[in-house]
Amino acid sequence: MATRTPESEPLLTPAEVATMFRVDPKTVTRWAKAGKLSAIRTLGGHRRYRESEVRALLAGIPQQRTGD
C-alpha cells in the first residue's frame, strides 16, 4: 500500500517486470519494442505493463502480440 494502488488496471513498472523475469529492465523495454509485450506509454514516454499479461507470459501462456 503506499505509493499508489490502481484499483482498475494493475500496471507494473519495467523494474517490476524485470524482477519477475529475472532480467534487466532494459531487456523488458526491448521486449516492448519488439512487440512481445503490450506496453502502455505514460505522457512522459515511460512504459507501463499489465500485470495480468506479464503473469500470463510467466506462466508460459502465449498471447496476442498487440505490439507497442
Add this chain to the structure above:
Amino acid sequence: MATRTPESEPLLTPAEVATMFRVDPKTVTRWAKAGKLSAIRTLGGHRRYRESEVRALLAGIPQQRTGD
C-alpha cells in the same frame, strides 16, 4: 520508489545454476530439456530456473517422478 512486491518466484540464470552444481551451463540446459528441471523461458527464449527447485535438488530432495 514503489515498495511493490509482485508475487513471483525467485529465478536463477543458467550460469547461476551451473555454478551451484559445478557443471557447465550446457549441462543445465540439457537437464531442462530432459524435464529434470522446471525451466521458465524469457520472451527471448532464454531459460530461468526456480531457485526453490534448484535448492531442493541440491539438498538431495528427489523430484516427483511422474510415472516410473
Add this chain to the structure above:
DNA sequence: TAGTAGTGGGGTAATTGGGGGT
C-alpha cells in the same frame, strides 16, 4: 520547487540457445 530514483536511448561485451562431435 527541489531532490532522488527510475526510465529511455544508443552502443558494446558477455551469456545463452541450438546443433554436432568427443
Add this chain to the structure above:
DNA sequence: CATGTCCCAATTACCCCACTAC
C-alpha cells in the same frame, strides 16, 4: 546415456547521458 567443448546466431547485461516519475 551423460557431460564438456566446438561452431554461429540471437538475446541479454552493463556503460554512457538526458528526461520523467514521485
